[in-house]
Amino acid sequence: MRRWLDGLRELRQYPSAIGGMVLIVFLVALSVYTVIAIPYNQALELWRGGDEWNKHPVNAGPVWADRLLGGDKPETINVSGAEAPAREASFEGGRQVRMPLSFDYPYGDFPSEINLFLETQDTQREAFVRLSWQTPDGETIPLGGRRVAQQDRVSISQNRALEGRLGAPPHIALFADDPAAAEPNTVTGEYRLVVDAILFGEDASLEADLVVYGRVHGIAGTDHQRRDLMVALLWGTPVALAFGLLAAVGTTITTLIIAATGVWFGGLVDATIQRLTEVNIILPLLPILVMVGTLYSTSIWLMLGVVIALGIFSAGIKMYRAMLLPIRQAPYIEAARAYGASNTRIIMRYMIPRILPVLIPTFVTLIPTYVFLEASLAVLGLGDPILPTWGKVLNDAQVQSALYNGFYYWVVSPALLLMLTGLGFAMLGFALDRVFNPRLRTQ
């Protein structure tokens, strides 16, 4: 025990160890926060996508990145009709509702989309709405009318007729000073969308939500399915750490026990283990994982199992064997035998603890290897089907040609997190290596 404490004390002298530990503590804290803030089931639900996200913009970058570069791209503006002062008038068999949805638009760039979400209740027939747009200059642009179903989405920005009339896509023309210009400027100020609805029914009611989609969103931005990347980036942390840690623990411990067993019993047991190791070295890990992922399932837990199973007889056995062979002859082992210790006891209590300190650095540096392995599988399209992970975000980005389309944030943020994880463990591992293996120490 003293040896460990001394080692830890010595570790404080290495700046890289401190840096590594700070990174690891940060990642662990992030995981704990994530797991508490977004419970597992909710994360899966969110990542599945769908209606949940329909008020988020498509492929919006992070706000901070845009502001840092001096941009003034709009954020999403959500105007709810519930807060707007509605004017109502009743007539025989129905009601007439006038709902002004006003909002302030201070940005220097155009929104990416405009949608109006309508929900009617207790109507006997489909309601009818007529929309008009009022600019800060006081101009009024009629946007046409239509019948609406019980739950309906009026996509203003994709209204082809309107686009033809205005001479530019509506989400640009409605905000521009001169829609016909090659590079129009936005007009800032208060805009208003007036919803005039005719509802058929005494108790009929209308809810309207105007969403003016921005081009930037939150800290992490959104992807092609409007999902907030923050969910995946946050949840990627515990998944990556758990996968890396479990795989590293699983492979190191089993390998160590098997190597020690082989060395202790020698003879046929040792020979069998050696031959199995050789077979295993020839089996290529990644192609096998790819095969398993293709043919069986891409569940992250199955992958973890296969990684551990293939890692049991890994090349490490040869190294541990070389370390354990001299220990087998050590006098204290002889003493243990003399007092009648069982084989298991000698292996588990006397041989393995002896080389554990040497293995700690290897173990720590192994973790990022497996974190990247999981990411690699995901980049190949063999990521876990339901869990959000960093690798899957990278894969989505690759499939959607994010770099080609200029969505750099989509690639950079998961890559940065992967890099931080890798660096954290590697820096700590290298420092540990110098502490626990004094022969390698430089000075």
Place this chain on the structure above:
Amino acid sequence: MTATAPARTGWLRDLRRIAVFTGKRLIALLLTVLVGVYMTIFIANMGGEVDDLRKIQIRSNVSEQVRADPAFFDLPSEERNELIETQVQREVERRRLDEPFLLRSVDYLQQAMVLDLGRAEEMHSDRGARDVYWIIVERLPATLLLFGTANLLVFFASVWAALWLSRRYGSVTDRSVIALAPSSAAPGWFYGIFLILIFAFLVPVLPPGGMVDIPPPESRWEYALSVMRHMILPVTAMFVSSIFISIYSWRTFFLIHSSEDYVEMARAKGLPSGLIERRYILRPTLSPIITSFALMLIGLWSGAIILEQVFNWPGLGTLLFQAIGHRDTPVIIGSVVIFAYLLAVTVFLLDILYAILDPRVRVGIEGDNR
């Protein structure tokens, strides 16, 4: 060889030892590949469960054909079912699905071992062949070119830099290399993404992927030049991801060995440092150096898959990726078999090199230990 001169006997004995050693290793490796490939086949067929899927697929295909064929429209349904039944039976027998899986798996194994990899289900080679063997062999040179270049570059650069650093250890350069070593935690494809981002999109000077320009240049020189231009980014990615760890471990290794007594003695004699490096440090450590080189090769074979995918390099990795997309089992198994063979060949070459480089193996002291 009883009556020959002693020197000659020694030479012959060496040769015979190497031959016996090589033979033993070759047999052991063949057995190893055999077991490895068999396991691959077993996994790829889900221990025989894929057969049921195949049978279902045959049935649905046959019934589809029979139903769509106007010649059988007039048949009463009973006769038609009978027809389907016999055709399914014929197809099952043709593919030998009626035999037990274990029996067939041995056949598959035999075919895989002689590299008769069968025919692809969906994919075909650029020349249009459906043979898995040709599909793979066509892609092999691209992989070898890319990974051979990168590996040799990393290997020689790191050994050279490590020797240079081991003479100046404690210096600023030395310490910065140590500080940079953790950067190798990330694999090559990871750096590849950043390199593509910077050099192909932010500052578009290099192509983001592929192997040659489209359309390929006519003249041979321009073709080679174009391939080289496309190689810069992936080779840099691999280089960056493994150079620092490589230098770091070699440097530690050389430091340990340059404090050996015989090196100190050579220094005391006043030998030039170049000679000390060549004769006293490099020569005795040659076999570990070769081992690590071979191990690096092994490691990079499988790392290739994703790097190629990221750079859209038309090699084995991209092939495997496409095969996954098509769920083309024969191609996937074929690739794994080829990978296994490549690894085995690497290990075998390593063994022979050992025997040549390490006199102890030749004389037979260490020979039995392996």
